[in-house]
Amino acid sequence: MDFLPVSLNIKAQPCLVVGGGEIAARKVGMLLRAGAHVKVVSPAINEALAEWSAAGKIQHRRAEFQESDLAGIMLVIAATDNAALNQQVSDSARKRNLLVNVVDEPALCNFILPSIVDRSPVMVAVSTGGASPVLARLLRARLETLIPASYGRLADLGARFRGQVKQRLPNTVQRRRFWEYIFQGPIAEMVYAGRDNEANAAVQSALQETANSPALARGEVYLVGAGPGDPDLLTFRALRLMQQADVVLYDRLVTPEILDLVRREAERIYVGKKREFHAVRQEEINQRLVRLAKEGKRVLRLKGGDPFIFGRGGEEIETLAEEGVQFQVVPGITAASGCASYAGIPLTHRDYSQSVVFVTGHLKDGSVHLDWASIIQPKQTVVIYMGLAGLNNLCSELISHGMPATRPVALVQQGTTRQQRVLVGTLASLPGIVAASEVHAPTLLIVGDVVKLRDKLAWFEEQH
Ligand code: SAH
16 A cells, blocks of 8 residues: 555645646645635636635735745645646655645655545545556546435435434444445435435434344344455355455455455454365354354355355355354355356357266365266266366376376366466376476366367466
């Protein structure tokens, strides 16, 4: 992080703008909106500034900038087209530990002005740390379309009822849920439609109801598939639940980028299991989910891929069901789909493969026992999860059970992420190729003639 976002209270604070052109005027306008006392120093000023000056809204000194202009000032913005002058303003201000911004010169700034979406009192600020103001503006434009114009009035509604709600709902979890309900449901719609009286009454009765029914504080478990790694592959539902969880239990397969999207305040508990090494045993996870939910928490159980595909999701919700804990399951994109798409390998294809099977290459005791006869069927794609450790064994078993040694195989490492890498060979050659490369988990094997299509269909750029 190069800049820490903060929101400054500059009401009635003396601020200086050096420069008198259009950009200076824009900055002055912004400072005025935030209630600052603005002084402008410049030998000449444009029309807008002249009007403000005439109306007594700003103070204007018609001269070149001098060191003494900084006396008593809290914040300075330099907006001149004179590089030497900008540099001088920045140096002098920094010597005095003032907040200083030089337009379009991040190196001369100790603060920068983000692009803002103004829904006062709600403010959304977008900054690229000075790297690309255009990018910030584009993002801001997108946010503008997402946030209703009267969003600020929701905040006013919150402010109106805040004290009362705090008093009537002493439990913080309950309070948060109450507000989430108010801000996302029909009451918010009333506010957007300008029906404020109706909204006030509705908040009042919702509060009454909530205070009388502690049931709202009942916990729940969300068993959510996080997909194979790329955060763009999350479902809307997954994202929504991720943002309202109180606590998250996550796996080794959940990428940091995805974990970043979980509500910031949620407690994070790592329960990853490596093959062989079980950081937290499954039974413990099951019990922990039950315990947390019974404490009234909204518990997010976040799993790589799809929870019901080699994810032991079934075992986890079995315990929940037995214990009477409410839960919901959200499917995710399983590694087979994600890796196949991003590697340019269709899992089925009318010319090459009429069926696809997903198998696990790893069993509890480390051995591989598969229904070989059904797996080696022609015109079938075989996707092998957890197949890296037993790769040599798997390939030689497939050959000895009758699959041609020339059958193409792809190994997809860290599929759908920026670290994705695909190694392609045959049943005979892949073990050697893998041995000679530094391969990182997780990896998925795709066996079948469809692998040949990769040359034509690959689209996702790999880093290696
Ligand atoms: N529930 C998960 C699978 C869990 S089993 C799902 O539906 O995808 C763990 C195995 O999944 C790993 O050993 C690996 O074979 C595979 N896997 C998961 N994510 C992967 C990824 N991004 N790239 C390659 N393989 C992956």
